[in-house]
Amino acid sequence: MAKLFFILIFMKNxxxxxPALCCPTGVCGPSVDPDLVRVSALIAKLKKDGHSVERYNLGQQPTEFxxxxxxxxxxxxxxxxxxxLIFIDGQLVxxxxxPDLSVWNGWLEDGSPEI
Incomplete structure (x- = not known):
């Protein structure tokens, strides 16, 4: 039970x-966007680690905005x-x-998203 409580404390929403993107991975179109590739990898890692991550594309999900x-x-x-715009636990951060990985680590406090 204590382990589950510990995990729940550190899991973030x-x-x-x-912005409007043709794809969130950064590998579509005529050139690769390294920032989008990095963020896509980070988001995959965060989800794998148990964080709840939602990503909205202005061009595909305008209602969410x-x-x-x-x-x-x-x-x-x-x-x-x-x-x-990036929110963690409802707060605009x-x-x-x-942001780069060091900034994400600071937000997440436990430093879990190491890629």
């Missing part, structure tokens, strides 16, 4: 609101340049960039 009041407000005030 993560939402990533991406208006149902979250914070996302809707930030988009209205700043435009699509604010994307990606990043806007306008895909």
């Amino acid at each position: 993560i939402q990533v609101y991406d 208006i149902t979250n009041s914070v996302v809707k407000t930030v988009l209205a005030e700043e435009g699509v340049e604010c994307l990606p 990043s806007r306008g960039e895909y």
Whole structure:
């Protein structure tokens, strides 16, 4: 029981609101986007480690961007340049960039997403 409690404390709910993308992996189109490749690998690792991760693409899931009041407000005030928006446990932690692994480790406290 103590192990389950420990795991539940460190599992995070993560939402990533991406700009309009042809695909989230970064390997489609004429050139590879290394940031998207890195983020896709990180998200796969986070899910494998038990974190809840939802990723929304503005071009494919626009409704998700208006149902979250914070996302809707930030988009209205700043435009699509604010994307990606990243939330952890309901708190907006990043806007306008895909942070590097050291930043993610700080957010997750336990340093689990080592790739």
